[in-house]
Amino acid sequence: MEQDSAPGVGESELAGSFASYTAGLAFALLLTGASFIVSQTHLLWAPGVPAGLIVLAIAQMGVHLVFFLHIGTGPDNTNNVLALAFGVLIVVLVVSGSLWIMAHLNANMLSPSAIMQMQR
Amino acid sequence: MSAHAGIAGPAPVRIVVAYGFWIFLLSDIILFSALFATYAVLSGQTAGGPSGHELFELRHVGVETLCLLFSSYTCGLGVLAIERRRLHSFYLSFAITFVLGAAFLGLELSEFVGLIARGAGPSRSAFLSAFFSLVGLHGAHVTAGLVWLSFMVAQTAVRGPRDFVRRRLLCFSLFWHALDIIWVALLTLVYLLGAR
Numbered sequence: 001m002e003q004d005s006a007p008g009v010g011e012s013e014l015a016g017s018f019a020s021y022t023a024g025l026a027f028a029l030l031l032t033g034a035s036f037i038v039s040q041t042h043l044l045w046a047p048g049v050p051a052g053l054i055v056l057a058i059a060q061m062g063v064h065l066v067f068f069l070h071i072g073t074g075p076d077n078t079n080n081v082l083a084l085a086f087g088v089l090i091v092v093l094v095v096s097g098s099l100w101i102m103a104h105l106n107a108n109m110l111s112p113s114a115i116m117q118m119q120r
Numbered sequence: 121m122s123a124h125a126g127i128a129g130p131a132p133v134r135i136v137v138a139y140g141f142w143i144f145l146l147s148d149i150i151l152f153s154a155l156f157a158t159y160a161v162l163s164g165q166t167a168g169g170p171s172g173h174e175l176f177e178l179r180h181v182g183v184e185t186l187c188l189l190f191s192s193y194t195c196g197l198g199v200l201a202i203e204r205r206r207l208h209s210f211y212l213s214f215a216i217t218f219v220l221g222a223a224f225l226g227l228e229l230s231e232f233v234g235l236i237a238r239g240a241g242p243s244r245s246a247f248l249s250a251f252f253s254l255v256g257l258h259g260a261h262v263t264a265g266l267v268w269l270s271f272m273v274a275q276t277a278v279r280g281p282r283d284f285v286r287r288r289l290l291c292f293s294l295f296w297h298a299l300d301i302i303w304v305a306l307l308t309l310v311y312l313l314g315a316r
């Protein structure tokens with residue numbers, strides 16, 4: 001068998017532990033439940049519900065990253081965290097850029113009736 | 121990494137493999153972000169057809185969420201078991217993961233079939249085209265994950281819990297957890313916000 005771990009590096013570091021998976025599951029269940037409650041009841045001020053749901057979703061993604069994917073602050077994780085930061089940057093650019101451009105295109109588009117008028 | 125690379129030598133294979141696979145997962149998440157952007161742009165364009173408020177059943181979606189969340193948990197426990205060479209609890213964990221993943225897929229397919237039967241198929245409106253491509257892509261990933269899971273269980277049975285098998289199982293678990301992260305975004309942006 002090949003030598004798979006450097007001395008001093010615990011092999012359980014990437015696989016986590018039973019306690020961390022269970023804590024992650026508990027947090028994820030809690031946050032999912034909160035999302036359903038916020039969206040279905042009037043607990044939150046109505047215009048604030050989308051913002052509340054997005055905050056809960058980001059929190060749950062964080063829980064998944066830390067407790068399930070083990071993206072943490074350890075020395076072996078620096079590269080993973082940097083890659084994640086770059087991925088998040090691209091995702092934000094793609095989503096916000098698309099929404100921004102399409103909103104402007106939509107605002108500047110002629111209505112179908114106006115196009116019909118011009119064709120006459 | 122650089123902090124102790126000079127002391128401990130090059131990083132272990134396991135860490136390098138997980139890093140490479142993490143980069144792949146991030147590129148997959150970027151693929152999803154393009155479809156999320158499309159959905160966000162088109163979500164109001166119902167062309168006189170039904171909107172998400174009329175179509176989505178949150179009880180159904182809640183059960184799907186629980187299936188995926190618990191399958192992620194049992195997948196993690198399976199990886200822990202194989203690291204400790206406990207083969208029986210590994211097989212049990214991955215069997216539960218497979219059943220829960222298949223249950224999720226079945227629920228999603230029944231939702232799709234129900235929508236198409238009501239005349240709300242992907243060709244009805246731009247909103248529904250975007251909905252079916254986004255949720256369908258996630259479903260396709262789950263299907264691929266189930267195929268991969270079956271192969272990995274077979275490989276573990278044939279080759280035993282050797283280093284390369286355990287590395288592949290680690291990559292599978294990363295893939296499965298990442299699908300759960302994408303589902304959190306889907307649940308919030310498509311279902312919970314769409315059903316309001």
